[in-house]
Amino acid sequence: MKRYQPILAAVLTAGAVCCAPACFRQQAQKAPRPGHNQQKEEPKMMDPKVFLEVPLNTFERTNCSPPEPDSSWRGVVIQAPRRVSFKRGVRIGETKAFAAIPICGLYVLDVPFPVVEDVVQLVAQDKKTGKIYSGPIVELDPSPEAPHPGRPPLRKEDVEGMATGRYFNPNLADFVKLPEAPGIYEVYAEVRGIRSNVVTIEIVEGELK
Amino acid sequence: MFLVELLKAVVEKIAQLFAPSPPAPTTPCPAGKEQPKIVAVEILDGSNSAVLTAKGQQYVNLPGEDKWNDEKLKNKDRQTQRPRVKVRFNKPCSESFKIKLEPGGSNSTYSAAEEARNSNFKYEKTEKSYTTDADGTKIITDLQIASAGKDAYKYSAKDNYGNQVKSVELETIRRVYIQELKMQGASAATSLSTFINEFAKHGIELIQLPSKQMDRLDNVGTDTGPFMTKARAAYNASGCSARQPYVVAIAYTDHLAVKETPPAITKSNVQVGPGKPAVTIPILVGGQRKSLWKNIVTGESWFISATFRKNGGTAADDVNIPIARVTPVPDDASVPDDCSSVSIRVDGLTPAAETGTITLRVHTVNRMRGGLSFGGGNLICVCTRAWWRTNSTASQNQVLVHEMGHKIGMVPDGTSLDRTPNQYTGKGHVGSHCHTGLPVQASYSSSTGSCVMFGATHANPAFCADCAKAVKKVDISAGWSAF
Numbered sequence: 001m002k003r004y005q006p007i008l009a010a011v012l013t014a015g016a017v018c019c020a021p022a023c024f025r026q027q028a029q030k031a032p033r034p035g036h037n038q039q040k041e042e043p044k045m046m047d048p049k050v051f052l053e054v055p056l057n058t059f060e061r062t063n064c065s066p067p068e069p070d071s072s073w074r075g076v077v078i079q080a081p082r083r084v085s086f087k088r089g090v091r092i093g094e095t096k097a098f099a100a101i102p103i104c105g106l107y108v109l110d111v112p113f114p115v116v117e118d119v120v121q122l123v124a125q126d127k128k129t130g131k132i133y134s135g136p137i138v139e140l141d142p143s144p145e146a147p148h149p150g151r152p153p154l155r156k157e158d159v160e161g162m163a164t165g166r167y168f169n170p171n172l173a174d175f176v177k178l179p180e181a182p183g184i185y186e187v188y189a190e191v192r193g194i195r196s197n198v199v200t201i202e203i204v205e206g207e208l209k
Numbered sequence: 210m211f212l213v214e215l216l217k218a219v220v221e222k223i224a225q226l227f228a229p230s231p232p233a234p235t236t237p238c239p240a241g242k243e244q245p246k247i248v249a250v251e252i253l254d255g256s257n258s259a260v261l262t263a264k265g266q267q268y269v270n271l272p273g274e275d276k277w278n279d280e281k282l283k284n285k286d287r288q289t290q291r292p293r294v295k296v297r298f299n300k301p302c303s304e305s306f307k308i309k310l311e312p313g314g315s316n317s318t319y320s321a322a323e324e325a326r327n328s329n330f331k332y333e334k335t336e337k338s339y340t341t342d343a344d345g346t347k348i349i350t351d352l353q354i355a356s357a358g359k360d361a362y363k364y365s366a367k368d369n370y371g372n373q374v375k376s377v378e379l380e381t382i383r384r385v386y387i388q389e390l391k392m393q394g395a396s397a398a399t400s401l402s403t404f405i406n407e408f409a410k411h412g413i414e415l416i417q418l419p420s421k422q423m424d425r426l427d428n429v430g431t432d433t434g435p436f437m438t439k440a441r442a443a444y445n446a447s448g449c450s451a452r453q454p455y456v457v458a459i460a461y462t463d464h465l466a467v468k469e470t471p472p473a474i475t476k477s478n479v480q481v482g483p484g485k486p487a488v489t490i491p492i493l494v495g496g497q498r499k500s501l502w503k504n505i506v507t508g509e510s511w512f513i514s515a516t517f518r519k520n521g522g523t524a525a526d527d528v529n530i531p532i533a534r535v536t537p538v539p540d541d542a543s544v545p546d547d548c549s550s551v552s553i554r555v556d557g558l559t560p561a562a563e564t565g566t567i568t569l570r571v572h573t574v575n576r577m578r579g580g581l582s583f584g585g586g587n588l589i590c591v592c593t594r595a596w597w598r599t600n601s602t603a604s605q606n607q608v609l610v611h612e613m614g615h616k617i618g619m620v621p622d623g624t625s626l627d628r629t630p631n632q633y634t635g636k637g638h639v640g641s642h643c644h645t646g647l648p649v650q651a652s653y654s655s656s657t658g659s660c661v662m663f664g665a666t667h668a669n670p671a672f673c674a675d676c677a678k679a680v681k682k683v684d685i686s687a688g689w690s691a692f
Contacts (some may be wrong), residue, residue: 058431059469059495059575071475071518071568094639108472111493118496139576142639143465144611144666146579146595151498151540151549158491158550161477161566166495167470 051081054102056093056171057140064104065167074163076120076196078105078189080172083202086180094140097173098180099203107191108165113156118192120168124176124185127200133185135175137168178203236343238302245300245345247368250308250376253293255284257348260295261377267292268414269356270383270686271455282384290329290353290686292379296366298345306368309336310352311375313361317682320627327625329356329684356684358383358412383413383685386456388449389420390440395593396600397461403606403670407661408613411672411680415613418456421447427506428464429590433581436462440588441692454688457587457616459609465592466505469494469575470513473568481517481528481555482562489538491550494573500596501537502572504546511537513570515553519563528559530567546597579666580608582615582640587689589613607670610661615640617683619676620662626682629675631660638664645673 050063061068066077086099093100103122123134139145172178172187182205189196238245251260271277271288278284286293298304310333319330332355341347354362364376385408391397397420398404405415423443429436440460449456471494479488492499501511515530530553537548553567579600581590589612591605600608618625620632620641631645637654644650646659653664660673672680 055431059471061470061472068472071473071566106472108475111496115493115498116496138635138637140639141467141576141578142582142584143578144580144582144608144638144664146465146577146592146600146666148500148577148596149598154491154498158489159493161479162490162493163475163477164493164495165472167472 051102051104054104054169056100056102056169057137057174058169059166060169061106061167062104062169064102064169066104066106068106069108071163074109074194076105076107076109076189076191076194078103078187078196078199080104080187080199080201082200083204085204085206087206088180093171093174094142095174097171098178099171099173101172101201101203102169103172103187103189103199104167104169105189105196106165106167107189107194107196108163109192109194111159111162111164112192113154113159115154115159118166120166120170121190122170122172122176122187123190124172124178124187124201127184127186133176133178135177137170137175140174172201181205235303235340236301238300238304243300244370245298245302245304245368246370247296247304247306247366247372247374248299249295249297250364250366250374251295251297252364252376252379253286253295253348255286257295261379264378264380266382267354267379268384269354269358269381270385270684270688272686276451277384277455290356291350292352292354294349294352294364294376296339296341296347296349296374298341298368301343301345303341303343304345304368305338305340306347306366307336307338308349308352308364308366310334310354311363311365313363313378316360316362317355317357317678319355319357319682323626323682327356327684329686330682331355332360332362354379354381356383356686357381357682359681360412381412384416384455385413385685386416386418386449386452388418388444388447388452388456388458390423390443390447390458390460391420392423392439392461392463392593393425395425395461395463397593398591398602398605398609400602401606401609403603404609404613407610407670407672408680411677413617413680413685418447418449418452423460426462428466429462429581430465430467433583436460436581436590437588437692440590444588444691450691453691454587455685457589457613457689458692460588460590461593461605462581462590463592463594464505464597465578465581465590465595466502467575467578468502468505469499469573470571471495471499471573473570475566475568477566478564479517479555479567480562480564481558481567482560483557485555485558485562488553488555488567489550490553490567490569492548492571492573494575498549499573499575501548501551502574503537503548504597505574509572511572513572515567515569517555517558517563517565517567519559519565522565530555530558534558535569544597579604580612582612583692585690586692587616588692589616603668603670604666607661607668608666610670610672611666614662614672614676614680616689617680617685619643619672619679619683621679625684626679629679631658631673631675633664636664640664643673643676645675 367373637652642664643662
């Protein structure tokens with residue numbers, strides 16, 4: 001089973017899913033440029049059911065991922081359902097999160113030298129109180145990792161002119177300690193100081209209508 | 210009328226069958242004659258007359274059933290936390306006496322909080338009084354010893370006239386059965402001696418059952434369903450279910466690799482065309498070097514696509530770079546499948562020399578696991594290959610000790626046993642682990658601790674001193690449900 005997928009599906013299909021997504025249209029959207037990332041995105045038509053398919057806390061392209069940008073694009077971009085719901089007492093996944101709030105994103109950035117491991121920081125601001133919640137995406141696989149035995153070091157000329165990135169599909173509630181309560185949040189991701197677009201997610205209690 | 214009488218008779222018979230057995234007859238010792246004297250306190254060993262004559266072992270996690278007996282564990286008296294003890298007097302009459310447990314000096318100690326969380330952590334600390342039956346003997350069945358392993362106890366009993374007797378010593382031990390499920394084609398550990406010996410040191414006896422072969426899977430990724438199906442089939446066919454709930458299955462797998470397909474990797478200002486040298490591109494994902502998904506699963510390629518676009522060009526100008534021009538470069542020539550860069554032959558890619566950007570799309574290895582954690586249930590999974598290299602028997606044993614440690618409740622976080630001093634959760638590793646050998650850190654993901662319960666695999670298969678104490682103390686009497 002893909003991690004969380006059955007749980008997410010169970011939670012969301014029980015009428016508890018997203019409505020119109022605060023996201024980009026899959027086929028037509030042109031990925032934003034770095035200078036345009038922090039604008040609030042207009043909701044576009046996207047079947048909210050695609051969020052049911054998201055294998056949470058993976059680093060892979062999903063049907064909910066933003067479209068892959070042109071090779072010259074650099075930046076961070078996310079998509080998310082506009083509304084999600086939770087049921088009190090129901091817990092999800094490794095961290096026993098109170099809700100499944102998929103954030104599907106990708107980033108592509110120039111490779112610095114020396115090469116440093118990227119950290120994707122998730123930030124959610126409560127629209128009502130202004131309170132900011134944040135946390136980094138970390139690996140939640142409980143299985144012990146087998147470290148690589150070692151690789152030859154990279155030289156500056158090896159990475160010059162390179163750009164790379166990642167897809168990411170965290171459950172926001174796993175990494176950002178949001179209160180277990182209804183609320184509306186403006187959410188973005190940040191990598192190496194580069195912010196993504198902002199999406200608005202409403203968390204409601206009980207089943208969505 | 211006859212039927213009514215018959216019914217009454219049946220009811221009476223049933224009532225007799227289920228009536229509590231009457232107390233053993235007592236006969237007070239006659240006064241004025243020689244005082245009755247306590248002559249022995251003995252640990253029963255298989256019957257009311259057979260006793261231990263030398264130090265014995267008590268399997269405190271087993272429930273007291275004949276089905277667990279074997280050549281070493283000869284009878285059910287050597288099971289449970291309440292060994293049967295017999296006190297004998299020299300006269301066949303009823304006489305009161307006192308008895309208490311004498312714990313060994315190096316027994317595990319439990320805090321009051323621990324004892325409050327689990328009554329199996331307690332041993333009977335108070336001196337208790339009993340009276341012998343009419344035959345001058347008494348069999349005692351309610352003196353509890355603790356659930357820990359490697360504890361020692363003696364029974365000390367005294368009569369009312371200053372005579373005291375002691376039993377032989379009992380040493381506590383726990384037993385777990387190991388059912389190996391060896392995946393076809395995987396290089397399973399040739400010996401489990403390190404694993405078995407490490408637990409034996411802390412009072413857990415691991416009994417290997419005959420291994421069973423399981424069907425092959427090239428790799429187990431994030432979808433563990435197919436693996437579980439094959440492991441369960443082998444488990445059910447092994448016949449080890451008779452040992453439930455005290456059996457733990459060990460499934461050996463090939464790679465436990467997780468695939469990642471990142472966005473395109475690009476390299477700009479690349480020169481291509483006649484006579485131009487090959488371009489090497491390291492596989493970098495999220496700032497980490499990654500290996501290509503090469504020969505992990507039969508039929509799955511690492512390559513998706515590669516293109517070249519000259520500077521100022523558009524999609525219409527893109528030049529396809531076929532896989533024949535893209536060669537994976539191994540980090541170590543002796544491990545040809547472990548490649549974290551590619552060399553792209555660009556000589557002649559375009560008719561004339563051009564400068565532009567190569568866009569490369571590949572499948573990569575996100576990470577490899579040394580084992581799989583399944584939470585509850587009785588399955589441990591050990592990887593026999595990581596990074597295209599066969600894991601040695603020593604490293605597989607290290608993983609086994611670690612995973613079995615989790616099965617028995619390591620590392621304590623205070624919910625059952627008290628938290629051990631260097632226990633941590635999160636901080637780069639999922640689950641409860643031990644950072645002995647390292648200072649407190651925000652993240653342990655790039656470090657290596659010295660305890661086998663550190664959150665990443667390393668060379669040491671031994672528990673640190675603190676974890677060793679906890680391994681001795683854990684209560685595994687509930688066993689595990691089948692996965």
